[in-house]
Amino acid sequence: MLIVFVGTGVSLYKHRFPDISKDHIDFKRSSKPRKIHTHKNMVLVQISGAVYFPGVYTLLEGTRTHELIQKAGGYRTHAQKEGLNLAKVLKDGQHVIIPSQQTHPITAKVPVISKVDINSATQVQLKSLPGIGPKLASQILLARKKSHGFKSIQDLLKVKGIGPSKLKKIKPYVLAL
Numbered sequence: 001m002l003i004v005f006v007g008t009g010v011s012l013y014k015h016r017f018p019d020i021s022k023d024h025i026d027f028k029r030s031s032k033p034r035k036i037h038t039h040k041n042m043v044l045v046q047i048s049g050a051v052y053f054p055g056v057y058t059l060l061e062g063t064r065t066h067e068l069i070q071k072a073g074g075y076r077t078h079a080q081k082e083g084l085n086l087a088k089v090l091k092d093g094q095h096v097i098i099p100s101q102q103t104h105p106i107t108a109k110v111p112v113i114s115k116v117d118i119n120s121a122t123q124v125q126l127k128s129l130p131g132i133g134p135k136l137a138s139q140i141l142l143a144r145k146k147s148h149g150f151k152s153i154q155d156l157l158k159v160k161g162i163g164p165s166k167l168k169k170i171k172p173y174v175l176a177l
Contacts, residue, residue, distance in 0.1 A: 044092055045091075051073055065088045069096075075098065079101070094117060115174055123137045151176065156170075
């Protein structure tokens with residue numbers, strides 16, 4: 001009886017999923033990067049840092065930061081939760097970095113891995129930028145709050161302590177979403 005049942009299952013499986021021969025599959029490798037297509041109402045967002053499952057996630061447009069953190073498995077025990085805007089709506093191409101409380105006195109500067117969004121960065125993330133210390137990071141946060149966000153990277157010139165040369169240093173590492 002068991003043999004008949006298993007045989008019927010295999011037969012149904014083969015009927016629903018016929019074999020695909022190698023002739024129908026293109027195994028050519030392209031040197032061009034593959035373009036990722038998303039639906040009109042979807043966004044691709046990267047999350048890294050102190051979460052359990054960092055990576056790139058495809059989410060519905062309008063998803064907020066707290067939902068992305070949940071999808072990434074939640075905060076790790078050493079996550080620094082203060083200063084994160086959990087209600088912020090995520091945008092396509094955004095990178096959310098969840099900072100860690102585990103800092104070492106010798107290596108207090110966190111290396112910049114990817115661009116930092118000046119409109120959602122925490123003080124820790126801003127301090128990771130070249131030439132930005134705790135005082136200047138606080139100035140940036142204050143200016144951002146007063147102006148309800150930066151429209152462009154050039155708006156950083158309005159922050160006391162950031163001139164054209166400092167902006168030139170940090171420009172490759174920041175974006176304004």
